[in-house]
Amino acid sequence: NAGVTQTPKFRVLKTGQSMTLLCAQDMNHEYMYWYRQDPGMGLRLIHYSVGEGTTAKGEVPDGYNVSRLKKQNFLLGLESAAPSQTSVYFCASSYSAADTQYFGPGTRLTVL
Amino acid sequence: RKEVEQDPGPFNVPEGATVAFNCTYSNSASQSFFWYRQDCRKEPKLLMSVYSSGNEDGRFTAQLNRASQYISLLIRDSKLSDSATYLCVVNIYTGGFKTIFGAGTRLFVKA
Numbered sequence: 761n762a763g764v765t766q767t768p769k770f771r772v773l774k775t776g777q778s779m780t781l782l783c784a785q786d787m788n789h790e791y792m793y794w795y796r797q798d799p800g801m802g803l804r805l806i807h808y809s810v811g812e813g814t815t816a817k818g819e820v821p822d823g824y825n826v827s828r829l830k831k832q833n834f835l836l837g838l839e840s841a842a843p844s845q846t847s848v849y850f851c852a853s854s855y856s857a858a859d860t861q862y863f864g865p866g867t868r869l870t871v872l
Numbered sequence: 873r874k875e876v877e878q879d880p881g882p883f884n885v886p887e888g889a890t891v892a893f894n895c896t897y898s899n900s901a902s903q904s905f906f907w908y909r910q911d912c913r914k915e916p917k918l919l920m921s922v923y924s925s926g927n928e929d930g931r932f933t934a935q936l937n938r939a940s941q942y943i944s945l946l947i948r949d950s951k952l953s954d955s956a957t958y959l960c961v962v963n964i965y966t967g968g969f970k971t972i973f974g975a976g977t978r979l980f981v982k983a
Contacts, residue, residue: 802876
């Protein structure tokens with residue numbers, strides 16, 4: 761099992777450009793999450809999904825969109841990147857809301 | 873007040889030392905608790921769940937105090953490989969579950 765994978769691992773964008781981060785899990789988990797992690801701050805939830813075809817806003821959703829067309833994939837989109845979105849983005853999945861979350865290796869995004 | 877608070881450290885300890893981390897949470901609806909470990913430039917990984925009766929896994933002991941709303945992690949006989957950031961994680965039930973991550977406590981174990 762690969763667990764949770766994320767692509768790309770690194771990306772540099774210019775302000776205003778768009779991109780999509782891909783997360784895939786092979787554990788048949790219902791729940792998937794996108795977080796961002798900034799220095800000195802805990803992981804902050806951007807969006808999450810409780811099953812195929814569903815998405816919901818987390819703590820910091822502005823400037824991001826998500827889609828969960830297939831159970832195993834969760835996509836995070838930035839339509840018009842801003843320097844404030846420079847961060848490390850982690851995807852995670854879990855069997856249920858109360859269970860352990862398993863994380864992907866992260867995507868380091870820099871917006872110039 | 874943050875929902876989950878940890879001492880950011882860093883804690884600098886020699887090999888073989890015993891070190892303890894505390895984490896406080898503010899929401900009494902908190903249901904389940906975890907400690908995660910995060911190595912530099914890596915993803916968080918589950919270290920251990922925290923049960924009401926306390927639990928131990930080798931050199932690691934986790935305890936929960938619901939009355940005072942804190943959890944703790946004790947590491948005995950510290951190894952160089954224990955150097956990492958330790959994240960306190962709380963699941964809160966408010967109609968649905970919400971997971972809150974602490975900002976983490978950095979530990980450096982020196983030879």
